[in-house]
Amino acid sequence: MPSNGSVSDAPITQFINCRILRDHKLQREDLWVREGRILDPEKLFFDELGYADERVDCEGSIIAPGFIDVQINGGYGIDFSRVSEDVSGGVSFVAKKILEHGVTSFCPTLVTSPAAIYHKVLPQVKVHNGGQHGAGVLGFHLEGPFISAEKKGAHPEQYLRTFRSGGVQDLTEVYGSLDNVAVVTLAPELANSQSVVRELSQRGITVSLGHSVANLSQAEEAVQHGASFITHLFNAMLPFHHRDPGIVGLLTSDQVPAGRTVYYGMIADGIHTNPAALRIAHRAHPSGLVLVTDAITAMGLPPGHHTLGQQVIEIQGLHAYVAGTKTLSGSIATMDMCVRHFKQASDLVLLDDAINVKATFISGEEVWRKEP
């Protein structure tokens, strides 16, 4: 029986027999959703005299907020950095497939590429909500080309750039329009980067520090200008040193402006970071940790050779290397693997105790369910 309609006539769904994550604990509670928003059932009962139209039995599963992947370069044969006939089709294909991993929103990531690629690819994908068709797109994550040559990792050296035209001008030259961009990774030690950090932050674009040899003061300065994220902590940056912690030092820096948090992405695939290092970072700054996959084209594909941007990658088991080298090139772990690995050290996901995704919901609507 629905409510008295004093607030809304939309149907109400009640998820029963589930455990939800609340106050940092798993609690046995029902979850109530209407029109894509989580409801306060007490308010519903006393104000609207209402209760659920539909009940979904979760059979004891854990309900978690849908996972958000802010660094994913492609998957299932799709490479976001490679211009194809149908860029938005490729993004949509991956968006649909990652629902199986419990990801309900993501930032398609472009690695360092020539300006031509950005100009072609960026306008073709708009920010949009998720649904039956796939996970929502929050905006692009542009990882490069304004990064350090020494810490390029798998990025192609010939396309790296500095802010030689003064800063903001370079952004327009290289990227074109920033309308559908959510995150930009850059190296703060590059000259003129501070004005860029400020400009991007003011536009609401998250500035992330990574692929950099910055020392702690350079990193802190960037944070003060608006940077708020670190791209795959520990990887592609100077290692922690007790007299100059570098970017890693931001986790416990006292120069972070009051009220702001520095978040850091970590690839918890068991390969990019030693679990002990993962734990050190988590214990130092637990509220800043963000799990990312940094998944590449080959995620979801069998072993062999594949392309990433302008380079060729080789898959060996769970490892992905730049072909012919031992340089790690992104990961092929899926988000639920990362969460599982991390646990062992509404948008919603139903999990069993081993953190296997059983079903994914967007705005309260089931968009994927595991075959029994």
Next chain:
Amino acid sequence: MRGHMIRPDPVCSDKKLPALSTFCVFSFQESNTSSVQAVRCVLKLTMKLIILNDYDQASEWAAKYIRNKILLFRPGPSRYFTLGLPTGSTPLGCYKKLIEYYKNGEISFQYVKTFNMDEYVGLPRDHPESYHSFMWNNFFKHIDIKAENAHILDGNVADLQAECEAFEEKITAAGGIELFVGGIGPDGHIAFNEPGSSLVSRTRVKTLAKDTIMANARFFDGDLSKVPTMALTVGVGTVMDAKEVMILITGAHKAFALYKAIEEGVNHMWTVSAFQQHRQTVFVCDEDATLELRVKTVKYFKGMMHVHNKLVESLPQEPKKN
């Protein structure tokens, strides 16, 4: 065939226990099963003191009693069972059991109307310590009661007096309360009828006594300043109007209040004592709550448990679920 037998209680000839006069009225009616027959051979116009070993057993007994009362009433769309309800730590076990019986399919609250005893004044309704939140989290959200049938005083309206009067009217409109379940404070109060309250009082605004504020401080991080100082409460008279009253009393800290309530006279300083003059009262206690009673009283009522326990036996399965 109807038979009446009035047996004056040997205990009541003892002048020290004037309050415990018990009259047994047996009426024989045609019934099929012996347990239903036993239930109908109920002691009417009684005060029953039910003593169980511990809190869990007391909670279970009380819950079964309520369950049986509702089932025997056979509530339906034009015949609601009206239940008065308390809050606090004492009834929690009883609520848990009732929820269990609902989940087992033994009972439904679809045709039950509830009236809570009290609510704080000025505490936001969604505050975790408001009695609305208490009832939602500990009872309503687990059962099938309809929201429009769950009545709790609203301590945040502009005109508190009007709210109290409206509450009394709602009770009257519902046909009065069949069974009012309540607790007892360490100072012997029922609901928020603090010592000194009129024994014929109705639903009204009350200022809380220091004892009560201190007892409630544990729900507000031990900070006395955070505890509300006023509350809306049903009056002693309001509860006395109910057809039957059940008081839950558990724990040694309530023992003195229980003693004052049933072994001493009716007194407005210990407002629960008013129920000595109610037609049908049941006090459900655990051993600890009887620590201040006379051994004689306790032995007498414990000796009656085999009779009283018939009231909580499972009723025969009905083909139609109530």
